[in-house]
Amino acid sequence: MTPAARWTGPAALLVLWQGLALAGGGWLLAGPSEVAGWLWSNPGLTTRAVAVTLANATCGFVLGNGAAIGLAVIAALWPRAQNLVAGLALVVFCLPLIATGPILRVLMGPGEGPQIVLAALAVYYTTLIPMLAGLRAIPSAWLDLVQSYGRGRWAELVHVRARASLPYLLAGLQISAPAAILGAMVGEFTGAERGLGVLTIRFTRDLDIPALWSMGVVAAGLSIAVYAAIGWAGRRVLPGTPPVILAPPRLIRGSPARRLADTALLAAAALTLWWAGIELLGLNPFFVKRPPDVAAAFFGSPDTRAALLDAAAKTLALAVPGYLAGLALGAGLAVLLSLRPGLAGLMVPLAVALRSIPIVTTAPLVVMLLGRGAAGTVTLVALMVFFPTFVACQQGLRQAPGPILDLFRSHASGPGRQMLHVRIPAMLPALFASARMSVPAAILAATVAEWLATGRGLGNLMALSASVSDYTMLWLAMVAVTLISAMIYGGIAWAERRVLLVMAPEQVRP
Amino acid sequence: MDRPGPPAPIECTGLSRLFDGSILAVDGIDITFAAGRTTALLGPSGCGKSTLLRLIAGLEEPTAGQVRIAGEPPAALCRQGGLSIAFQDPCLLPWLTVAKNVALGRKLARQAPDPQGVDQIINLVGLGGFQNARPASLSGGMRQRAAIARALITRPRVLLLDEPFGALDALTRRQLAQDLPPLWQDQAATTLLVTHSVDEAVMLAHRIVILSPRPARVVADIAVPLPQPRNPESPAFRRIVGEILAQLARGGEMAQSLAAQ
Ligand SMILES: Nc1ncnc2c1ncn2[C@@H]1O[C@H](COP(=O)(O)OP(=O)(O)OP(=O)(O)O)[C@@H](O)[C@H]1O
Numbered sequence: 001m002t003p004a005a006r007w008t009g010p011a012a013l014l015v016l017w018q019g020l021a022l023a024g025g026g027w028l029l030a031g032p033s034e035v036a037g038w039l040w041s042n043p044g045l046t047t048r049a050v051a052v053t054l055a056n057a058t059c060g061f062v063l064g065n066g067a068a069i070g071l072a073v074i075a076a077l078w079p080r081a082q083n084l085v086a087g088l089a090l091v092v093f094c095l096p097l098i099a100t101g102p103i104l105r106v107l108m109g110p111g112e113g114p115q116i117v118l119a120a121l122a123v124y125y126t127t128l129i130p131m132l133a134g135l136r137a138i139p140s141a142w143l144d145l146v147q148s149y150g151r152g153r154w155a156e157l158v159h160v161r162a163r164a165s166l167p168y169l170l171a172g173l174q175i176s177a178p179a180a181i182l183g184a185m186v187g188e189f190t191g192a193e194r195g196l197g198v199l200t201i202r203f204t205r206d207l208d209i210p211a212l213w214s215m216g217v218v219a220a221g222l223s224i225a226v227y228a229a230i231g232w233a234g235r236r237v238l239p240g241t242p243p244v245i246l247a248p249p250r251l252i253r254g255s256p257a258r259r260l261a262d263t264a265l266l267a268a269a270a271l272t273l274w275w276a277g278i279e280l281l282g283l284n285p286f287f288v289k290r291p292p293d294v295a296a297a298f299f300g301s302p303d304t305r306a307a308l309l310d311a312a313a314k315t316l317a318l319a320v321p322g323y324l325a326g327l328a329l330g331a332g333l334a335v336l337l338s339l340r341p342g343l344a345g346l347m348v349p350l351a352v353a354l355r356s357i358p359i360v361t362t363a364p365l366v367v368m369l370l371g372r373g374a375a376g377t378v379t380l381v382a383l384m385v386f387f388p389t390f391v392a393c394q395q396g397l398r399q400a401p402g403p404i405l406d407l408f409r410s411h412a413s414g415p416g417r418q419m420l421h422v423r424i425p426a427m428l429p430a431l432f433a434s435a436r437m438s439v440p441a442a443i444l445a446a447t448v449a450e451w452l453a454t455g456r457g458l459g460n461l462m463a464l465s466a467s468v469s470d471y472t473m474l475w476l477a478m479v480a481v482t483l484i485s486a487m488i489y490g491g492i493a494w495a496e497r498r499v500l501l502v503m504a505p506e507q508v509r510p
Numbered sequence: 511m512d513r514p515g516p517p518a519p520i521e522c523t524g525l526s527r528l529f530d531g532s533i534l535a536v537d538g539i540d541i542t543f544a545a546g547r548t549t550a551l552l553g554p555s556g557c558g559k560s561t562l563l564r565l566i567a568g569l570e571e572p573t574a575g576q577v578r579i580a581g582e583p584p585a586a587l588c589r590q591g592g593l594s595i596a597f598q599d600p601c602l603l604p605w606l607t608v609a610k611n612v613a614l615g616r617k618l619a620r621q622a623p624d625p626q627g628v629d630q631i632i633n634l635v636g637l638g639g640f641q642n643a644r645p646a647s648l649s650g651g652m653r654q655r656a657a658i659a660r661a662l663i664t665r666p667r668v669l670l671l672d673e674p675f676g677a678l679d680a681l682t683r684r685q686l687a688q689d690l691p692p693l694w695q696d697q698a699a700t701t702l703l704v705t706h707s708v709d710e711a712v713m714l715a716h717r718i719v720i721l722s723p724r725p726a727r728v729v730a731d732i733a734v735p736l737p738q739p740r741n742p743e744s745p746a747f748r749r750i751v752g753e754i755l756a757q758l759a760r761g762g763e764m765a766q767s768l769a770a771q
């Protein structure tokens with residue numbers, strides 16, 4: 001791309017935005033000029049908030065990614081632990097930030113603690129999963145080489161796996177950088193004293209449209225900046241060589257009985273960690289509920305159960321269509337751009353901008369623009385799912401094996417046929433990986449919209465329970481959201497195996 | 511240069527390997543390879559030669575029988591760093607330069623770094639000047655030579671070479687076949703060389719073992735009593751080549767009649 005072409009996309013977006021703002025006459029939509037004006041007259045306020053949010057996000061980024069790398073290394077050294085590590089990590093990742101936020105707040109007090117923990121929680125999974133894949137995505141001959149010198153898993157890790165996983169790690173870190181800012185801002189929503197999230201809450205309450213859009217722009221700019229910075233650093237670390245993904249991550253297979261045993265072990269481990277953690281840390285039983293408390297609330301009180309199930313149904317009714325739309329848009333756009341690369345200049349910046357604006361600032365705006373009905377929430381969920389899917393699918397399409405493409409070209413098969421027979425099968429594993437990873441994100445987007453704007457569903461239930469100190473209900477909702485996310489995730493993993501067995505069998509066999 | 515020890519004899523008894531419960535790749539092979547000798551393994555494609563090497567390297571567990579190297583299981587020798595295998599695929603790490611890929615052999619064998627030795631061996635296999643090149647910028651044959659250098663750098667007690675010249679042109683093959691014997695003799699490792707070229711086998715080996723089509727069994731065991739350096743045009747050389755070609759053809763017939771029974 002020429003420098004000129006690179007800037008036409010963002011410039012066109014800017015003009016479009018200003019045009020819309022002028023057409024709207026200042027109603028709910030502040031244009032670039034108003035945002036610039038607001039920022040110009042409030043420089044100190046903005047800079048201080050940015051500094052606080054960025055500091056918390058950085059701490060969370062380091063902690064979360066450090067934990068992810070550590071867990072991935074453990075799984076690489078003890079392959080038997082891999083399913084358990086990935087499973088527990090998934091459970092923690094499925095915890096709804098909206099419920100964990102207030103609980104962390106009452107446990108940790110008014111400082112920066114919850115923001116940092118939430119930022120860490122928001123990033124670690126998107127790093128752990130590519131790392132796990134990267135540590136395994138190597139030709140078995142390399143492992144034979146290490147074994148032929150009588151060396152074990154540690155030498156494999158040091159000499160082969162670590163370096164082979166580096167491109168995956170960098171890809172994960174890049175995706176997690178904006179997520180850290182999102183996590184820190186959600187933490188700030190739960191009653192922090194300083195930061196972008198605090199300002200956003202204030203301006204939403206005051207309906208101060210220019211200020212609210214300015215927060216959105218600053219948060220988006222910050223997210224784009226950290227995304228670009230990690231991307232740049234990544235290219236410095238791996239000069240010249242684009243991150244080659246040598247082989248698709250292998251799925252761990254097993255008989256149905258083995259998978260059932262794994263699931264049971266995972267459930268037992270999660271419950272044990274939950275219960276033992278509370279006892280060991282001596283947490284206040286008023287704020288922190290144990291497994292039996294939650295079970296008693298669900299099975300003992302029909303009213304509570306009805307309220308919970310009703311809220312869950314409302315949330316899923318909007319989250320599922322938005323999720324599917326986001327997946328379809330992401331994959332569709334990636335395919336379109338690969339067939340018509342000229343459009344990339346316009347679409348890629350738009351995609352990055354849409355994704356980077358932290359959901360917490362977009363939620364009120366999108367819902368204000370599209371109304372409190374279904375459209376707003378569905379759009380928000382779709383936006384949240386769209387970008388990671390788009391990036392993953394673009395990468396997947398590039399994975400199409402060169403020799404096979406050459407074979408198609410030699411038979412004068414056009415781009416359409418190549419797409420259908422070679423590129424799309426090569427993209428499917430990436431699409432499914434993204435579909436799995438996006439489940440908790442979709443639930444987060446739906447519950448955030450419900451909490452901040454529409455006042456219904458699980459998001460509202462959690463916010464309401466937190467504000468009236470009904471911690472039993474809050475824990476119940478948290479467990480429900482986690483279970484729902486984990487079950488959808490499992491369902492997609494199941495579908496993934498089915499589809500890949502037919503469409504891309506070489507990707508499933510070990 | 512340090513080396514892990516003297517060449518070690520290899521003893522296979524009743525060695526079998528069954529894949530997926532039905533594909534018998536190696537079938538009850540009894541054979542010993544004397545210490546310090548070079549043996550070429552010849553056999554049709556897919557007959558189980560690579561599997562036999564992998565069994566000897568301990569990379570594959572036998573379904574029956576056993577491998578003993580200097581009286582111990584292969585793993586013991588591997589742990590000493592006394593065994594090197596060059597795979598059919600060069601198997602270089604793409605992020606390391608040629609020199610570092612070769613040095614990796616010493617690292618994995620827990621030997622002290624030896625930059626001069628690395629340089630020397632790279633020159634020997636004809637890659638001088640490419641020390642700092644990465645595998646992606648080498649031709650297939652150059653990659654194979656780098657892999658051979660990595661196998662030789664540890665001065666192993668057992669050297670397993672699986673079609674090391676597979677991707678080379680006829681001229682380079684012949685050149686290497688002439689250059690390598692002194693190197694091997696200098697190393698004096700117990701060497702097993704899988705190849706599809708009868709000329710190459712006669713050129714390099716003390717002994718030639720011919721395997722039947724899958725499942726691999728020994729059909730002929732031929733000594734090559736020629737002194738090094740050998741002249742591929744000499745009558746004695748041609749006579750041995752002819753004998754081997756006849757044996758290979760007979761091996762095929764034998765398998766057919768076995769299958770017919
Ligand atoms: N991991 C495996 N799983 C199943 N079957 C295998 C495996 N490895 C080898 N085989 C089978 O064992 C037989 C022998 O394979 P092997 O690679 O040893 O042949 P080879 O003699 O080295 O052939 P070539 O000369 O083509 O390299 C083949 O039929 C192959 O399909």
Ligand SMILES: [Mg+2]
Pocket residue numbers: 559560561598672
């Ligand atoms: Mg072979």
